Amino acid sequence: MSVGAPKIPVRVAEVVEVNPLIKRFRFVRRDGAPMPVFSGGAHVVIDMDDHGTRRMNPYSLMSDPADTTGYEISVRRDDAGRGGSLYLHRHVTPGMEMTLSSPVNLFPVDARARKHLMIAGGIGITPFLSQIAALTGQGGRFELHYSARSRDLAAYADGLMARHGDRVRLYLDDQGQAIDLDHLLQGQPLGTHLYVCGPKGMIGWVCKTAEAMGWPKAAVHSEEFLAPPVGLPFQVQLAASARTITVGPAQSLLEAIEASGVDAPYLCRGGACGECETDVLGCDGHLDHNDHWLTDDQKAGCQKIMPCVSRFRGNTLILDR
């Protein structure tokens, strides 16, 4: 059960191969009504029926938030992932009917900022595309530093540079170019907010460097959706529903709970939003916390788990669900 607004029935209007790794999908409503307006940085959860396996993965919206005729996402193919991106790349074609969640924004721009400093790595460019579209309409001051493996894989870089000129700076790994983060963070005027979206290592590097240079936490924003990691199967007792379920190796705990018919809360399904937080009533074993939500103390305390991305190893796990 996702909280909030109802789901959106859509048809795939367009599938575009952006580069060898990334495809762009455009969705329009089946009933012809306008899409809800969203805010830059928002994501939707896509409901997929992958030949009997239900997949629900979050993707950032990259289209202009003011465009209510459709939503666009870009998906990077992950050959080693659980299969959501492969399904989208191989099986989703124009005309297909699918279901999206209403947009949720866990990565909005802070309207109080004097300037927005954005750092993107690879496919992490997508939330910035909608943020930049919104900021451009409002005359917001921004600067994008975009790092990609090569020119071929730097999706949307050409369009961004053509539209925004020297507000956009591209760094290509295969040219030996790298963001000079210390220098970049030193020169920012007071009131700048920093946003980073990209691989885990990049987010950690940017957040740690900013903290060491005295940037306040409230001015540093990041988004990383985690894919639920695979692992060994394990059993879980759901106390409130009085049943015992088995979580498969490529299934998340949340997916297993849902498959058993229990209506559990969720929003982002990527360890970021906190909606699915669940009380642990008994734990004889080890909780593998994979989320960004719980604090380190909470993770050590074994009283809470985020079933969208976290797993368990051991004898008995009892959840209040």
Add this chain to the structure above:
Amino acid sequence: MDPTLPPSIRSRPVYGVLTARPGPRHLMVADGDGAGALTEMIAGAPDAAAMLAQSHIIYMPGPTGVDLSANLRSVGVAQLHVSPSFAASLPRLQKVLADAHMGLQIYLAGTEGLIGLAMREVMQAGLPWQAVQTEHRGSTLRRVQCVHCKGITEAVRTDPFVCSHCGLNLFVRDHYSRRIAAFQGVNIDAEDPGLVPPAAERFA
């Protein structure tokens, strides 16, 4: 918890204890007894000499006349500006904030009025209020805005008090506005004009 500021509604600001944080520059704004919060923080800094070399202190006497500027002169800070009042120091504060870069650490200490007024400037410069450290010291006299005429009365001592602008009898709430840096004063005898409880000295 500061014993002079008992727990209240969520809107009421709470203050902490200043701690030296890493950063390339430090800006400290204090009035009255707030000087003590600064000197104690600097004394407890991991590298006080390095911190002082990158610090700018703007100081003014408190609303009750407490002036500890002599204590600050002896700490050896790179820049110390002693001002007769907040209003007099405002152009300097605004200039410092306008020229500052991210990484600047900001510390506010002293009376609630000073902390609120300086915080307002910092917020207008675009920094989130959560990023600013504050420590309350000294007077609890309040800056109150009359919700009826919008006039602000400084250094309010009693509750209720008479609005210095429109003359209404105002009850002093803990409801606080960061945007205008003032507590809210609401007419206490609107329904029964003249029925005003005796003024109690709540703030000193």
